[in-house]
Amino acid sequence: MSADTHKKPRKFVQDRDAVAWKGRYEPYDLAKEFLVALIVVIILVTGLAVLFGSPDDKPVTVRSWSTADAVDFAQTAATELDGTSGTATYGPPYNLNGTAQSIGPISPGKWLGVHHPIDTAQDFVLGPLSTLPDNPQVQAALSEYQSATATQQQAWTAAYEKAVANATFTNGKLVVPKGDYGPVAALIAEETSMARSGALDGALLASRQFYGTDYTKPLLFIADGQYLANLADNQHLSGDQWGMMNETGQWPGQAWLWLYTLWYQVPPANTSANGDIQVFAIMIGLTILLALVPFIPGLRSIPRWTRLYRLIWREHYREVERGGGARAAAAPSG
Amino acid sequence: MTIADPKAPRPDQADLDKAADRPEDADQWTAKLRTAAVEALPPQRLLPDRQPAYVASWIYVFGVTTVAALGVVIATGFVLAIFGPNWWHVSSTGLFVNSLHLWSVEVFMFAMVVHLWGKFFMAAWRGKRKATWISGVVVFLVSVGAAFTGYLSQQNFDSQWISTQAKDGINSTGAGAIFNVTNFGQMIMWHIVLLPLCVVALVGLHVLMVRLRGVVTPFAAKNETPGGEPAATTAAEVQA
Numbered sequence: 001m002s003a004d005t006h007k008k009p010r011k012f013v014q015d016r017d018a019v020a021w022k023g024r025y026e027p028y029d030l031a032k033e034f035l036v037a038l039i040v041v042i043i044l045v046t047g048l049a050v051l052f053g054s055p056d057d058k059p060v061t062v063r064s065w066s067t068a069d070a071v072d073f074a075q076t077a078a079t080e081l082d083g084t085s086g087t088a089t090y091g092p093p094y095n096l097n098g099t100a101q102s103i104g105p106i107s108p109g110k111w112l113g114v115h116h117p118i119d120t121a122q123d124f125v126l127g128p129l130s131t132l133p134d135n136p137q138v139q140a141a142l143s144e145y146q147s148a149t150a151t152q153q154q155a156w157t158a159a160y161e162k163a164v165a166n167a168t169f170t171n172g173k174l175v176v177p178k179g180d181y182g183p184v185a186a187l188i189a190e191e192t193s194m195a196r197s198g199a200l201d202g203a204l205l206a207s208r209q210f211y212g213t214d215y216t217k218p219l220l221f222i223a224d225g226q227y228l229a230n231l232a233d234n235q236h237l238s239g240d241q242w243g244m245m246n247e248t249g250q251w252p253g254q255a256w257l258w259l260y261t262l263w264y265q266v267p268p269a270n271t272s273a274n275g276d277i278q279v280f281a282i283m284i285g286l287t288i289l290l291a292l293v294p295f296i297p298g299l300r301s302i303p304r305w306t307r308l309y310r311l312i313w314r315e316h317y318r319e320v321e322r323g324g325g326a327r328a329a330a331a332p333s334g
Numbered sequence: 335m336t337i338a339d340p341k342a343p344r345p346d347q348a349d350l351d352k353a354a355d356r357p358e359d360a361d362q363w364t365a366k367l368r369t370a371a372v373e374a375l376p377p378q379r380l381l382p383d384r385q386p387a388y389v390a391s392w393i394y395v396f397g398v399t400t401v402a403a404l405g406v407v408i409a410t411g412f413v414l415a416i417f418g419p420n421w422w423h424v425s426s427t428g429l430f431v432n433s434l435h436l437w438s439v440e441v442f443m444f445a446m447v448v449h450l451w452g453k454f455f456m457a458a459w460r461g462k463r464k465a466t467w468i469s470g471v472v473v474f475l476v477s478v479g480a481a482f483t484g485y486l487s488q489q490n491f492d493s494q495w496i497s498t499q500a501k502d503g504i505n506s507t508g509a510g511a512i513f514n515v516t517n518f519g520q521m522i523m524w525h526i527v528l529l530p531l532c533v534v535a536l537v538g539l540h541v542l543m544v545r546l547r548g549v550v551t552p553f554a555a556k557n558e559t560p561g562g563e564p565a566a567t568t569a570a571e572v573q574a
Contacts, residue, residue, distance in 0.1 A: 059494050220516065309455055
């Protein structure tokens with residue numbers, strides 16, 4: 001005797017089950033509907049494209065940044081050299097100088113470790129400067145800096161970083177108040193000149209292969225400065241301006257990210273050092289809830305409680321309430 | 335020896351066309367697959383020309399609009415791919431095609447979101463349609479990823495800003511170890527190869543699932559029993 005013989009009929013649950021339709025079937029031309037929808041979408045999209053176009057603001061280059069705001073560039077370069085910039089202190093996946101975000105003991109970034117190693121002093125400053133040919137002054141400054149003790153290097157860079165806050169850019173030269181910076185002043189001044197010439201853009205991209213498509217280093221360097229953030233702020237793109245979902249200008253951007261961006265506007269994510277992982281945890285949880293709505297009592301009853309379905313199927317209910325009993329009508333014909 | 339009429343159907347082919355299921359091939363995997371596919375989705379169910387009378391609302395238009403918009407997204411993406419990633423920055427025609435691509439994505443996402451919420455308020459998962467609902471949610475998620483990598487592949491200020499902001503979120507999950515949003519080459523490959531393939535495959539699967547189960551029936555009205563008319567009381571009826 002099989003177990004099925006004793007299986008009780010499953011109770012009908014309105015929010016889980018549906019009965020087979022026993023009512024009328026009407027002609028419905030799916031192919032025609034698709035073609036009409038396609039034509040309407042093409043007309044709509046063409047109209048929107050003609051009326052509004054699409055944004056294409058030029059990217060910031062190290063050259064354009066250092067030309068527009070040489071002092072900000074020099075200040076950033078100094079923080080890359082002394083290891084205090086955002087990238088230098090980031091942690092995984094770039095280095096181990098910072099703490100990966102976590103929720104309690106959960107820290108996936110830490111578990112996966114460094115995958116795109118970046119040593120900002122070497123990769124952003126010393127390495128590119130060492131590629132400058134026939135420049136004895138730079139080579140001497142590099143040699144002096146690299147042969148100094150870590151304590152000495154730190155003393156020079158700390159003093160320089162403080163002074164460069166009051167720097168000016170006059171007559172094509174970076175002018176920093178006088179002080180004991182060792183070779184650091186020469187290194188940063190040369191790095192600024194290199195950046196303004198455009199050579200640093202190429203040097204940051206230089207890799208083993210001829211064709212490069214990985215812009216991680218120049219992007220992180222540029223993002224460490226204030227210049228990019230100021231431009232973004234003017235374009236309503238900052239984090240506290242719901243920036244991730246916006247685009248430059250008045251284009252709609254990724255409006256569908258509104259819920260993700262919302263969590264960055266409210267506590268705890270807008271004040272916590274672990275804000276990003278908190279937002280992701282919330283969104284992963286909500287996404288799982290959305291996917292599993294059909295299984296969750298209460299949540300799956302919301303459609304029935306809100307009764308919006310009455311609006312969607314208003315013709316059907318009108319017919320049923322007129323006493324027609326749509327379900328009881330003719331047997332399905334298709 | 336006679337010369338065969340080249341226009342006449344080859345006997346073996348005609349024979350194949352007529353043969354639905356040969357008993358001697360019943361154990362063959364291909365035959366089993368064909369039988370199962372045709373049983374699950376006979377042509378009349380795959381492309382029905384009639385729908386239940388309750389399928390009469392504007393909300394039903396948004397599903398097909400989503401598929402139509404996806405077609406425009408793919409077509410405009412094809413044109414952009416033919417000329418390469420720099421083209422639209424230097425050509426007014428390219429910029430226009432990029433605009434078509436952008437707005438078709440906006441229409442696609444808008445139609446999909448309306449479709450999703452429409453289906454939510456219809457509780458469209460009822461009657462063994464849970465997998466269809468879940469596949470729809472997955473399509474939405476993958477589409478968000480496809481659009482996101484598009485924004486990262488634009489090679490302009492927007493992609494610079496979005497990538498340098500988004501990296502913190504992605505890195506916090508550990509995904510940054512393999513999914514580097516500041517690597518243009520990686521992002522454009524995800525945008526034009528991996529994710530579109532996933533979106534198209536998942537949309538295809540979702541549509542087949544919809545055709546398999548048909549359109550969900552309305553909730554019972556006041557003058558009906560909760561299970562409809564008449565109330566379903568057996569497992570067989572409930573599962574129907």
